[in-house]
Amino acid sequence: MTAFRRALGLPGLIDVHTHFMPERVLAKVWAYFDAAGPLTGRPWPITYRGDEDERLARLRSFGVRAFTSMIYPHKPGMAEWLNGWAAGFAARTPDCLHTATFFPEPDAARYTTEAVEAGARVFKSHLQVGAYDPNDPLLDGVWGLLQDAGLPVVTHCGSGPVPGPHTGPGPVGALLARFPRLRIVVAHMGMPEYGDFLDLAVRHPSVRLDTTMAFTDFSEEKAPFPAGLLPRLRELQDRILLGTDFPNIPYPYGHALDALARLDLGDDWLRAVCHGNAGRLFGIG
Template sequence: MSAAEVRSFWQSLDLPGLVDVHTHFMPKSVLDKVWAYFDAAGPPTGRPWPIAYREEEGERVRRLREFGVRAFTAMLYPHKPAMAAWLNSWAAGFAARTPDCLHTATFFPEPGAADYVARALDEGARVFKAHLQVGGYDPADPLLDEVWGLLAESGTPVVTHCGSGPVPGKHTGPGPIGAVLGRHPELPLVVAHMGLPEYGEFLDLAERYPRVRLDTTMAFTAFTERDNPFPTAELPRLRALQDRILLGTDFPNIPYPYADALHALAGLGLGPEWLRAVCHDNAAGLFGLPDA
């Protein structure tokens, strides 16, 4: 878990640091339940899922800064109605006291969703999170049509867990979110986890829709490769989409050191230019980060 190891990685690429678009900060009561879910994740995933960075909030922020992460997110998500607006209020406060956190918000298919999403945008939200697996909802639900429209019109990225890993949900896979993109082709969708295990199908969506990106969260690591290996035949497509792949890690909820995710990217053999784009430049451009 050495910060020196992480810093050495990005310094060797002549980068000013890292930009991690998929990190989790949320109210303690909610995060405790998320951690309890991972503690019990053995039966559905078939193996233990120890939380590598089970630390209090301030320590987790300090650790990311020590790693040299210039900007990160507070990915949070509701699993039932009447929860998203409260989470958004908490996230706004977290962003206000944590200037290197990109102000994050979320939503759920419910009456009034468009109103609180519009309010979050007015308050400065810069990225949204949608978790179709945990939320268990159809992204094409009519209650969300105006939400997707607002995000597309404002150009606000939405990081979406829409792949079927680690366990499938009723509305995961490329079909449901593909229907949303068909209706809102300008939506700046970020497919979390490279869409694993449906890697090829989500690369198809990225090739079809120029504003679709993918984040690297947990993909390519030894932990993930055991059950959901990335097809080596798809590496040329990954290289071709260099400008639309973003670093994500799932910090703090990862079962291995942060540096493992970086070494896994380097192990793809796509070269330093690809790594510089993925680990910093793409997200820095997307979010308009100032030059370091």
């Protein structure tokens, strides 16, 4: 990974899709993956287990200079508590971009406002795990706030690895019709509806996509990225961001970088995706 960065002349990597969360929550997430639960659809061994300090040291050793703590609730009453934890984590972890989340519930706009005021720089919306419609009226105040604040929302809205009741391009497309300036970051390149979400990005200049797990051998086996769409990746070079899902990945971190390199889209593309685009989005030089 050092050779990858040096060859591109990068000061480091910016990974917009990494998971740090309360230990007991992470333990439950790992147990779900270990059991190959219904939302994973297949065996999913976790490569980077270990305590928080070990995981932080490992991520930094890969040359990652900024990352996120993607947290997400699966029911009401969780989001505000997760936001409190994430604020503390960001305060003690300067290279972590302060992350927050929300859920459709009556006080969502209140605690989202508080998270923004506390310095949150990126939000997570997990439509698959949360099984909620992003157009739920309980979230209108949240989306309006985040649109006005210009804060990115990393959104698992594609139907991979298995569909949810509100995944796919339709719900997010409807959301963007109502809030056209939202800085949605489509997680996993919108897997497996790659083309539909690339179309959405073309229609909405504020939309970005992250590379999380896309193009890897693990994902190509079940949801291959169509070769005919590769020119679209070059056209949207300035709006694709590196994401990995660390530590919850079933392969080494370096494979995610190798998977990007083997797309053969050029060094300028790799530099933009692995650092430059996120650097501009978050003001990281």
